[in-house]
Amino acid sequence: RAKSGGRGVVAFYDLQMDQTVRARRRLEADLRGAIARNELRVVYQPVVDADGRPISYEALLRWRSPDHGDVPPDVFIPIAEDTGVIIAIGEWVLREACRTAAGWSEGLSIAVNVSTVQFRVANLAEQVGLILSETGLAPARLGLEITETALMRDRDDTLEILRRLKAMGVKIIMDDFGTGYSSLSNLQSFPFDKIKIDRSFISAMEADRGAKAIVKAIVGLGRSLDLPVVAEGVETEAQHRIAVQEGCAEAQGYYFGAPGSPPDAVGVEPPRTSDRLS
Ligand code: C2E
Numbered sequence: 001r002a003k004s005g006g007r008g009v010v011a012f013y014d015l016q017m018d019q020t021v022r023a024r025r026r027l028e029a030d031l032r033g034a035i036a037r038n039e040l041r042v043v044y045q046p047v048v049d050a051d052g053r054p055i056s057y058e059a060l061l062r063w064r065s066p067d068h069g070d071v072p073p074d075v076f077i078p079i080a081e082d083t084g085v086i087i088a089i090g091e092w093v094l095r096e097a098c099r100t101a102a103g104w105s106e107g108l109s110i111a112v113n114v115s116t117v118q119f120r121v122a123n124l125a126e127q128v129g130l131i132l133s134e135t136g137l138a139p140a141r142l143g144l145e146i147t148e149t150a151l152m153r154d155r156d157d158t159l160e161i162l163r164r165l166k167a168m169g170v171k172i173i174m175d176d177f178g179t180g181y182s183s184l185s186n187l188q189s190f191p192f193d194k195i196k197i198d199r200s201f202i203s204a205m206e207a208d209r210g211a212k213a214i215v216k217a218i219v220g221l222g223r224s225l226d227l228p229v230v231a232e233g234v235e236t237e238a239q240h241r242i243a244v245q246e247g248c249a250e251a252q253g254y255y256f257g258a259p260g261s262p263p264d265a266v267g268v269e270p271p272r273t274s275d276r277l278s
Pocket residue numbers: 045059060061072073074077090093113114115145175176199232233234235252253254255259
């Protein structure tokens with residue numbers, strides 16, 4: 001009797017696993033057609049200087065599927081990476097973001113997240129160059145945000161691509177610094193222009209002296225390497241005050257504005273709508 005009960009449990013888990021696999025397959029299949037069906041859009045979140053004025057916007061992808069609802073990027077980006085769809089989606093986001101930013105006043109730049117997988121397409125630098133000339137955006141107004149995992153694989157190839165992008169005048173931004181495989185030497189070996197401190201340190205900073213010490217250390221490191229540091233995920237006035245006090249040159253977070261519609265074509269107005277509140 002015990003044996004048959006055991007089998008029942010195993011069968012139950014098998015069924016659940018099967019459902020998880022099926023759900024993922026459906027997401028994969030639907031994501032493939034998402035661009036063509038117009039289900040993707042880009043939202044823009046301000047990055048401000050120490051006085052709280054927007055100087056840049058980060059482009060963030062959104063997917064609204066009729067079958068799956070709003071799927072967060074933390075869920076669909078890894079799937080897009082596994083299936084290779086990120087190549088097409090990544091190009092789409094770049095073009096969309098650059099076209100939008102080309103209409104802004106010249107004091108505003110745009111930052112676009114680039115996946116590890118896009119670096120393995122050898123023509124990323126060429127693709128970016130084409131999109132810049134097509135949209136008329138000045139290269140210095142485009143920043144590409146990459147995480148440290150992107151540097152782990154094919155270091156030489158990645159470095160070569162980053163150098164080509166840098167030579168074109170594009171800015172290279174280290175995203176989510178302090179998490180993952182943080183290797184301080186990465187900051188020196190790769191041609192970064194800016195460091196973004198992961199928001200986990202910013203949210204812990206008030207209560208946790210350790211987190212504040214890490215922020216201080218990253219800012220110090222940035223200073224000696226001549227790299228401005230951005231505080232990510234600033235949600236309160238107190239967090240902004242500490243970030244500025246510790247020497248962060250820029251900040252980004254709900255305190256200044258959630259990701260939303262882009263600023264007006266020739267103005268510097270903050271986004272009018274917010275996808276966080278909707
Ligand atoms: P990320 O590049 O580190 O982007 C910042 C994330 O933090 C965004 O989440 C943003 O909405 C969120 N955020 C901003 N301010 C605050 C705050 O004050 N508090 C909190 N709790 N969160 C805040 P989102 O839009 O869900 O994106 C998640 C991640 O998905 C991004 O992290 C990025 O790694 C990836 N991603 C988003 N769009 C793209 C894209 O177009 N291409 C690629 N390759 N990855 C993308």
